[in-house]
Structures are given as structure tokens and as C-alpha cells.
Amino acid sequence: MSLNIFISITYIIASVLFIIGLKQLSSPLTAKRANLISALGMLLAIVATMLTKGLEFQWIFVGLAIGTVIGVFIALKVAMTGMPQMVALLNGSGGLASVLVGWASYHYQPASSLLTTISTYLAVLIGGITFTGSVVAWAKLQEVITGKPIKFVGQNIVNSLLLLALIGAGIIYCMNPAENYPLFIVILTVSLIFGVMSVIPIGGADMPVVISLLNSYSGMAGCATGFVLNNSMLIVAGALVGASGIILTQIMCKAMNRSLANVLFSGFGSVSTAKSTAIKGEVKSLKPEDAYLILEAARSVVFVPGYGLAVAQAQHVVRELAELLEKNGAEVKFAIHPVAGRMPGHMNILLAEANVPYEQLAEMDSINPTIETIDVAVVIGANDVVNPAARHDKASPIYGMPIINVDKAKTVFVLKRSMATGFAGVENELFYYDNTRMIFGDAKQTVQALVAEFKSSV
């Protein structure tokens, strides 16, 4: 008895450490420590569980050893640009574990109370969807399969039928679990299929939303396991993860000005191209040498990076330019749109990797109110997130999406290969504004040319 109390108290401590870990993630200053605190909580939880009476250790250690080796290996190997895929894979791994736990506990003891059975059912169902859904999300981001939405006639009907089958089979199974082993296998299989079917119609660019949603599911699967095992810590940890997934999903949808239903069911790109007002005006282009003269005189410069920056591997040279500008007396900031990069906050990581100090990383909401005072805004590899049509053109598909108002800065440089449209397929009127100068060419080479100009003039 006293051992159980000791284990329970350790579980409480672990839960508190998870909570403190998330709380301290509110500042880059404390974030690294926060992660260690959270990891310590996990270690305590594992150690406490190992103290459970009657446990046979040998196979547990085998599993722990294999998992640790693989986990450390892939975590150290992954590139920062590949982070979204990595999170998808880890998430899928957790989902699969949840399925296996549900299966093992049912196999060992098929007859149990209704509540326990329902929890087992949920752990297998949610875990299964999370597993295959995450694997498909990984494959799309890694471009193992096409990133385009995969659609076929009657897809929504097929998916609805699968979902109905899962619910129906679940009810029959929960009524009498002991005699429905084959049905359990059916539920498991259909969950796995449903995970695949529900993610393939979603475009690759929307995968971050999917991953975050699946992350939320895996938290819920953890909660379900908590109910199976009557374990409060699992419920607390699962609920924390569930909440974080839901909130991140909401933030992303809001930043793209789309509803979650739109992301999940519409397959972006199949949206009819709305006729937006024809854009009048003239594109004014600029050579890097002339751009240098303007930058040299600028007292404040804001960089607006998009994923194109990371694709061009231009982070390091942009940071170099930023340093030169600072030395020249200008105030430099990086304005980052919430959906820049391939998952929320991804661009920040890529810039941090290039040694941009985090004080220079500014959120959209903090940069917009002061944008009029900025001398030069440099847009690199971003397009839709700076399109002023989102503010006023009701016919535009991106109308209402929050944007970085670079057009209000005194001068705007847009580094771009050509006049091609962005991801949403929308013309960008910003390129025709009076205060906009296009600098055509490869972004990395352009920035390198600017850096060279600065260096040669010193």
C-alpha cells in the first residue's frame, strides 16, 4: 500500500513538472530549461511506473533500449527544415504505441467493465487514426507521395461510411467485448484505413494543421489510456497535449483565414479562382547596386521572410546583411507571419539556426502598428502574407487573412524570381505599388550582392 502511495505522489510531482515545463515555455530565456523540466517529469513518471509490484522487467528494458537508440538517432540527424516531418513521425509513433497498449490489455483480459472497454476502444481508435494519419502527413511533407490533394469521386461518402462503421462496430463491441474479438480487429483495421483516407485529400501545405490536430488526438488517446488504467497523471498529461494541439490548430486556421472544416475537407487549390479586380500600374524593378544605396541610408529595416528564404538556403547570408545594416546604424527586425515556414514558428527556428538573435524576431502583431515608421521592408520568399488585397479586396480568396502591412512602409523591396503568383494563386497588387521595388533573381544571390556592396564600401 505504501508503495502505491509513493508511486501516486511521484505521479503528482511528474504532472506538476509537465505543467511548469509548459509554463516556462513562455519565454525563449527559460524555454530550454522548461524542456528539461518536462523531460525530468517524464523520467520520474517512468521510474515510478517501474516500481509497480509484480512487474517483469526484461522486455520493458528491451523496448526502452530500442526506442532510446532510435529516438536519439533520428532526433540528432534531422535537419531543421525537416522539423514538420519529424514531429509527424514522432506523433505517429506515439499513436501506434497507444494502439498496441489497447490491444495488449484487451487481449490479456477481454472481459472487463463497460467503462474500461470504452476507453480501450477510444485508445485503439484514436491511436490508429493518429498513427496512419501522421505517416501520410510525413510522406506528403517528405514528398514521398504527392503533396497535392488526392481526391476521387464519392470520397466524402466513403469516409462517412468508414466513420459510421467505426462508431457502429464500437457500440456492438463495447456491449460485449469478450465475445467480439474479430470485431476488435475490424475496428483496429478500419481505424488505420480511416487515418489514411482522412489525410490524403488534404494538400501538403496544410499538413502542419493536420499534424497539430493529430497531436491533439494523441493527447486524447493518452487520456483514454488514463481512464483505462485509472491513472490521473496520464489524464493530466494527455489533456495538456490535447489542449495545446487544439489551440495551435486554431491559431493556424486563423492565420490562414480558413475554418478547420475548410482545411480538412476542401483540398486547397480546388477553390474556384475568384475574379479579383484587375491590377493597374507598373512594376518598377531595381538592381542590387541601387538597392544598396537605399539600404545604406535607411535607419530602420524590416525583413519579411517566407519559406522561399529557407528553400533558397539564404538564412545565413540574410543574417550577415542584417549585421552589416546594424553596424551601419540601422535598427533591424525580422517580421514573421504566423504561418511563415511549414509549421507555426518554423521560420523562427530556421532564423535562430542562422544565429539571428531572438530579440530581432518580431511577431506580426508587434510590427504592424509601427510599420509606417520603417524605412525599408525587405520581402524575401513571401508573397500571400504581404498581399494588401487581404485587407480590402472582398473578391480575393485571401480576403480577411491577417497580413504584415509592408505596403505601409516607406519603401518595400520584394526579392523574387519572377512575377509568378504565390501558393494561393493570387496576383499581388503590392508589386505594382508606388513605393515597391522588385529585385528580380535568386534571393540568395541578390542578398549576397547586397552584402558584397556593403563590404566593398567600408
Added chain:
Amino acid sequence: METQLDALTLIDLIFLFVIAIFLGAELISKVPSTLHTPLMSGSNAISGITIVGAILATGLTPGSTFCTVLGTLAVAFATINVVGGYVVTDRMLGMFKSKQAAGGKK
């Protein structure tokens, strides 16, 4: 391996669940968007808490080889989730440097 739930315990657990969801929402909304990627991978690591269930499923099902196999696999996959998640989050957060630190390195 599982404990049977009675109605009162269930109510307690649901109560805990609801409170934890609100606490989670409160905590997460304070995380700046700069840190959303590490938040995602970090909370993902926490979701590897299923490892507790996996350990019990492996160690408390004596006599059933099948359950031991399932359980061992579950422990392995949950460990990948936990260890991979924390290590990758640590790597990312290690990149965030303040101005002084970034300058001092050179």
C-alpha cells in the same frame, strides 16, 4: 492489469480532465508564436506518456507471449516518441540565442 472503474472515481477523473484542459489552454495561449514549433514537439513528447501504459502492458501480462510482444513494441514506439521529442526540442531551443550570446560567440 487494469483497475475497474466505479462511477465516483470516473466522475473524479472527468473532473480532473476538464480542469486540465482549461489549464492547458491557459498555459499554451501564453507561449509566443516564436516558440510554437518547439511547443509542438515538446507537447508531442509529453503525449508519449502512453509509455506508462506500455510498461504496464508489458510487465503485468505474464504467461502471454503475444501480449509481451505487443507490449515490448509499444514500449519501443512510445520511447521513440518521448526521447526523440525531447532531444529534438532541446536541439531547437539551443539555437535561440540572445544578442549578447550571439555576439559573444564570435
